[in-house]
Amino acid sequence: MRMLASFSGGKDSVLSLDRALEQGHEIAGLFVTVDIDGSSWFHDINHDILEAVSMNLAIPVFFCPCRQGDDYTLDYEKSMRQMIAITRAQACIFGDIDIESHRQWAEERAQNLGIEAVFPLWQENRRKLVSEFVDKGYKAAIKKVNKKYLDSKYLGRVLDHELIEEFEMMGIDSCGENGEYHTLVYDGPIFSKGINLRLGKILENEYCYSREIELA
Secondary structure: OEEEEEOOOOHHHHHHHHHHHHOOOEEEEEEEEEOOOOOEOOOOOOHHHHHHHHHHHOOOEEEEEOOOOHHHHHHHHHHHHHHHHHHOOOEEEOOOOOOHHHHHHHHHHHHHHOOEEEOOOOOOOHHHHHHHHHHOOOEEEEEEEEOOOOOHHHOOOEOOHHHHHHHHHOOOOOOOOOOOEEEEEEEOOOOOOOOOEEOOOOEEOOEEEOOOOEEO
16 A cells, blocks of 8 residues: 555654565655654654655655644644645554554544554564564664653663663563653664764753754
8 A cells, every 4th residue: 555654753663664665565755743843743853863764764754743732633634634635645654552542543533534544563562572673673762761760861872682671670661652762763674874863962851852863
């Protein structure tokens, strides 16, 4: 099928994209929601980095400005409808694993837009998925952490088997599916080449993150 990918730039988005490509689907575009400052929602990845990812994947990226609360859903559907018209996509890929409310939200959006919602990672073991990501040769940097679970020293760390083990010893979900951490994927099998990154000023609220990740 011809698909859009609801894309965050993180490991689950990339692994679901990897699987869709392996299955022979055509990816018409990466659909990224951005906040008022132009950084991606939830992962806080800035525009230039996402453009670089798009270029390396040879897949166009579409940015969808979304407001907070209920307006997020309205803005999402409006932009997605425009992208479907442009790309003639029949489906959209989502990287959700096992949180039912997330799947229900995505399926409602797809139904409203007349396309299929596809979940390549659904109901698979979280530890096996993050291990598969690493074993396939993908490189992801820890981009954002929830301070209830982790502190700023983890920012910039590369997700590998050692770090997965460390998270599990700390009682943290190795896949970060509960929002413990977010990643930025910068290299791997579907990239034409790796992206060199530099971490800038660290910001803190209930999270620790940097919006000043730049191309090094």
